[in-house]
Amino acid sequence: MTLEQALLDAHARHDAPALVGLYTQAADVTADNQAACFYLTQAYVYALEQGDPTATALYDRLSSQGRV
Amino acid sequence: MAKDAVSDMLGAVQQPIEHARGLANAHYTDPAHFAEEKNAVLFSSWAGLAVASDVPHVGDAKPLTFLGIPLLLIRDRTGQVRVFQNICRHRGMILVSEPKNIQGAIRCPYHSWCYGTDGALVSTPHVGGPGHNTHEAIDKSTLGLSEVRSHVWFDTVFINIDGTARPFEDVHANLIARWSIFDQPLHHGGADSRFVLDVQTNWKLAVENYCESYHLPWVHPGLNSYSRLEDHYNITEQGCYSGQGTLVYRQLTGEEGQVFPDFEGLSDHWISGGEYVAIYPNVLLGVQRDHAFVIVLEPVSLDQTCEHVHLYYAAPAVDDSLRARNAAQWRDVFEEDIFVVEGMYKGRSAPAFDGGRFSPVMDGPTHCFHDWVAGRIAAHRAR
Ligand code: FES
Ligand SMILES: [Fe+2]
Numbered sequence: 001m002t003l004e005q006a007l008l009d010a011h012a013r014h015d016a017p018a019l020v021g022l023y024t025q026a027a028d029v030t031a032d033n034q035a036a037c038f039y040l041t042q043a044y045v046y047a048l049e050q051g052d053p054t055a056t057a058l059y060d061r062l063s064s065q066g067r068v
Numbered sequence: 069m070a071k072d073a074v075s076d077m078l079g080a081v082q083q084p085i086e087h088a089r090g091l092a093n094a095h096y097t098d099p100a101h102f103a104e105e106k107n108a109v110l111f112s113s114w115a116g117l118a119v120a121s122d123v124p125h126v127g128d129a130k131p132l133t134f135l136g137i138p139l140l141l142i143r144d145r146t147g148q149v150r151v152f153q154n155i156c157r158h159r160g161m162i163l164v165s166e167p168k169n170i171q172g173a174i175r176c177p178y179h180s181w182c183y184g185t186d187g188a189l190v191s192t193p194h195v196g197g198p199g200h201n202t203h204e205a206i207d208k209s210t211l212g213l214s215e216v217r218s219h220v221w222f223d224t225v226f227i228n229i230d231g232t233a234r235p236f237e238d239v240h241a242n243l244i245a246r247w248s249i250f251d252q253p254l255h256h257g258g259a260d261s262r263f264v265l266d267v268q269t270n271w272k273l274a275v276e277n278y279c280e281s282y283h284l285p286w287v288h289p290g291l292n293s294y295s296r297l298e299d300h301y302n303i304t305e306q307g308c309y310s311g312q313g314t315l316v317y318r319q320l321t322g323e324e325g326q327v328f329p330d331f332e333g334l335s336d337h338w339i340s341g342g343e344y345v346a347i348y349p350n351v352l353l354g355v356q357r358d359h360a361f362v363i364v365l366e367p368v369s370l371d372q373t374c375e376h377v378h379l380y381y382a383a384p385a386v387d388d389s390l391r392a393r394n395a396a397q398w399r400d401v402f403e404e405d406i407f408v409v410e411g412m413y414k415g416r417s418a419p420a421f422d423g424g425r426f427s428p429v430m431d432g433p434t435h436c437f438h439d440w441v442a443g444r445i446a447a448h449r450a451r
Contacts, residue, residue: 045180047172048172049171051172055172062201
């Protein structure tokens, strides 16, 4: 399954924990910094919502790019 | 002419009980009066919204509506119960649409702005464009959720929508002192100790019926066999609350003689009796040696009231079958009142009804409530 399909599936079943992982993965594999910041934002918001401790690291990555 | 006539009628309500009339029909049946009453009576006082036991755990959030206003009842990270308007500060979307536990943040389902359980706006994703999560025009520190003034007492969450009421402890100092002995943990009896009665009536009639004992021998003959009319006394505290007390409260006893544990440190007065008051505007309370109850009257509309009943005990766990029996017994009693509050509501459409009269001996608590409502409306009109 492609990452895109996995993301769509996770959205369809409102699987927020999966969305954190998949959007983080999407940020990690893209070479485009602009796109990476978009994905990191998505991952960060779902992590924040669930009180997932990875929110801190995601915040720091966005912060280092001046995005929060 | 119409306005004068209306003011005169308020004046008639505020007469000494021997001469007073009750509130006129329009206060029960006219939408314009209901709209006026919202501001004059329900938004400007400490109205009951819910019970704190509705959100027992940190992060528990429950959407509620009070007179059409979408509200969010939540227990924040520090354990404090708060009430917010249940809308996002971005485009006004409803934030939480069903009861849930907020693990981290409240995420708006529209564009995912995120709020802490304390109402602070913590994230505004993509607000400065994709992947840019800030913008100088959007100052998060000024865009937290709109909090509604609230106060928890007797496990009841009271709200003052317009923010103008004096502090709850001032307004209700008298009842807080009167019942100070019950200022100890009240343990909600759980799922079988909460029920809801939907009644086709105006909320005020539920208050009026609750606070007098005059009807006991006729409407609750079963109750009256052990809670006799002659053992009751009136409670009237002008401008705050009114109701009835009984000198003789008989404990519910199980087949093996088991009873509920008593609240701690009760005086003789509380070992033998009980008190039942309506705390204005819309909360009905009862205390006895071994259990208490809270009824929040939700004024759904002019002619619809939802009665949210909750029973409390002195210990976190009490005898299961006895607790179920107690809930069933109270449900029977409260259901016995439904035909009365619905019947009085229908009666308010009879043009010849002039507000009615009060027994100077038996109806003091009811008149006390009418007098308070009339006073709030008169003060509102004078403003
Ligand atoms: S309306 Fe809530 S984020 Fe836009
Ligand atoms: Fe009754």
